[in-house]
Amino acid sequence: MKFFHLSDLHIGLKLMNRDLREDQEYILSKIVAAAGGEKPDAIVIAGDIYDKAVPSAEAVEVFDQFLEKLTKAVPDAVIMMISGNHDSAPRVNCFRNVLSRQKIYMVGQPPRTEEEYIEKVILQDAYGNVNFYLLPFVKPSMVKQVVGVDKNGNNLTYNDTLHRLIEREKIDSDERNVLVSHQFYLPVGKKAEDVERMDSEMRTVGNIDEVSADILENFDYAALGHIHKPMKVGSEFYRYCGTPLACSVSEAQQQKGVIMVEMGAKGEVKTTVLPLEPLRQVKVVKGTLEEVLKESCQDYVTVILTDKADLDVIDMQERIRLAFPNLLEIRREKQRKANYSKTLQTEELLDPYELCCSFLKDLDEEEKAILQDVLHTVQGVK
8 A cells, every 4th residue: 555645735825925826836746746656545635735724716726736637647546635724624624525436535524523433534455454544633622522521611632632532433453544633743752842843833822732642653654744844753654744845934945745655564664755846945045245145046035144234225135136036035144132141149240341241142352352442441431
């Protein structure tokens, strides 16, 4: 059994007001080409099909064309997708039963009554069944009729909700099982702060949406979505594939790809990352104005200027925009900031020079000499 693991297409996304339609169509065409070459038995999209809950007509058109080309490239493949936190669950769920007859499973809603269970799609190969459990993005309030509430009548935590939701499934451990899910799964023993998050991700205050990845141990492979950087969740076989296209400057020059999963007999799983090269990279170019201009390119670029001297703003902007037609922004390197980490006790007053050094960190020898000269001048005036 061979299948593709994709997620977080974010169709309709704008990068700092740059329309990415051309870039998204290009990268989706690369996915179609890879599918045509590898001929997977299934293609899995683990949530965030669109960037907005109410996508634009143009975004819907891009997705429609992608599905049409995909079904032509691999007419025998089963296509499975779930809604993510950016999607509208009811909209993704629309025509669910009709589409399933065409081997396209678009699952937007998790089980919401005690009689409902996680959508399961069963595929077969020479080794028997492969059970795909399609679990869309879940908030505790969405499934409280299924998993219950705490002793005070409040919604359960994300962690308890997902554990109860998955534990109620009758998972046959003798067969091969795959979970498709769009949540923030945290490797056992790690803290949420240890996981690098991208600027384009939607995060909760206090990371209340974290879910312990121990629940994934019921599955042979977990095709996960939500985290935009490719990441393993404590195992080679519990993975976030990341976005196929950079969605923020924090993903600059990050290698993107599709995960191809090959399953043999029970316990035999192989993963291969098929690299995706974008039409235009997202880059950060740093240096003085003259150094930056030498890096002229057509990519999406954030320029960080390190010049200490003042620049002619109008001339500088014009020259940079000519060098980088797809410029995203121009920044100046952060100026030195005061260091307030050192507290002063009333009985341990510093002399003026030490006091200034505690606020102005990373002074070089020339700057220290200037500071001492200024202090001597001021003290002499006194």
